[in-house]
Amino acid sequence: MEPLNYLESFLQSAEGGGFSEAARRLGLTPAAVSKNVARLEARLGVRLFQRSTRRLTLTEAGERLLQQARGPLAELQGAIADVSSDAEPAGILKVGMAHAVGRIYLVPLLAEFVRRYPRVIPDWRFDNRTVDLIGEGYDVAIGGGIELAPGVVAREVGRPRVLVCAAPDYMKGKTMPKHPADLATLEGIARRSAETGRLRGYVLRNRAGQEASTEFRAIATFDDPEAMAQAACLGLGVVLLPGPHAAPYLESGALVRLLPDWHAEVGALSIYYSSKKGLPAKTRVFVDFIIEQFKATGFADRLDRL
Template identity: 80%
Template sequence: MLPLNLLESFLQSAEGGGFSEAARRLGMTPAAVSKNVARLEARLGVRLFQRSTRRLALTEAGERLLQQVRGPLAELQGAMAGAAQDAGEPAGTLKVAVAHGVGRMYLLPLLKGFIERYPAVQHDWRFDNRTVDLIGEGYDVAIGGGIELAPGVVARELGRPRILAVAAPAYLAGRGLPQHPSQLAGWDGIARRSAESGRLRDYLLRNAAGEEALAEFRTIATFDDPEAMAQAACMGLGVALLPGPHAAPLLESGRLVRLLPGWHAEVGPLSIYYSSKKLLPAKTRAFVDYVLAQLQGMDFAGRLDRL
């Protein structure tokens, strides 16, 4: 059986992109991490990394091993952390996947309070707008929308964002405000491309009376990131259809103006995802409970509903 420290050195080197970053994460020296990886390669009889003076790259064998051990190793670490939780506070590395904008604007500000409450937990956050495989990629928690509820995964809803039409005051200067989505035709707009499918996203706007209309404009720029769309809109480039969490602070500051306030597009819920296993590590349970309590305290879901 392979010693866990060899596999851990390999995993952290692969995910961190080098021995130095793996050493920082593991509290070791780069030389010790490199030695562990060399021992693992010797035990397996294959080369796992292509080494050069500039970078460390996985071989095909290394890629296969990474995919095979990432999930099981995380499960084993979680089990060990769970077995040890009776002896003290939640501890260990918490691996979190979170969407860019929601993570930076709403969740990152909560991190300081969690660290003060649970100082033995180390945080490894990955900011990504793509849909992640919670179990397969070894995450403890994922926060976003549209993540498939695969076997072994549960979701707790945080709120239901809406898609809002917005533009900068500079762009609106001298223009009459539209009263219906059809009046956006001919206006400049910033489109969003799906980071996963590569297709442009179309949004069907609805109002309280149940009317529906497709929001169409003359596309002058396309992005796959709502934060970039928001910044482009603030620059006065045109209309953008933004998720409520991204639009809210810019609307409150006056940098953007809400168009068609009676209209919006519905999207799926924003949720926090984690494993459904009964022996959930203390670090994961503590983080999930903390995030839910903090967002409830700031009426996060209610703010989204009122946009």
């Protein structure tokens, strides 16, 4: 198993930016991690890092190894974990999630998860993009409206809708819109996709099945819905927000919902993981824990009430 340990030390050093961070993640000393990487370099006959007193920098060979080994190592670790499926969940759990969804809904669950599974070390990555579970070595990702890649399955936790919102102060003295076409008289904050760079447009639907596009005078463009929500709270204009982002502000009264009979569909919010049989115990317990907690807190019902 030594070569696997060497490779894990390399991957964690590359992702963590140094031997000290890798040592913290792996439960080793920095010296042990450094020796493992040096042994791997000796076996391969190439230098994987350029070392300085301040930081590590991947060499070209190191970059190639990082890209090629990350996914297969995760698969191999999963297979080994499957053989010992009754073992206590343990290891680094790499999870991808959007910024606000992670901060608002997942971080509050972390203390209980760590209490239940003290040998699992959460490594959470906050990013408003669709991650490549297999290629980037993620154990789990949480997101909405994601097209499933081969080898990936999803468990739905809720069906958010995009809602039209504004601050009460912004709407003071203005006529409340009765139809999406009325938004054309208002200012607003547009959203740009962080993945494609394109402006996002939404088609609103009502309970009668009617559809209408949304147009307003954009005074700013953001690529982060949480920033859009905060800007709207300052009275800068209307915003179209996914339900999980809008919920705290609507419930506190910082924002009000406009056109309450209209919304846009964006697909299910789900927890994603590899479809391979025999998930590692750390992944299995995390997925079950999130499903359990979201049910207990009525997450899906909360979105339906908005």
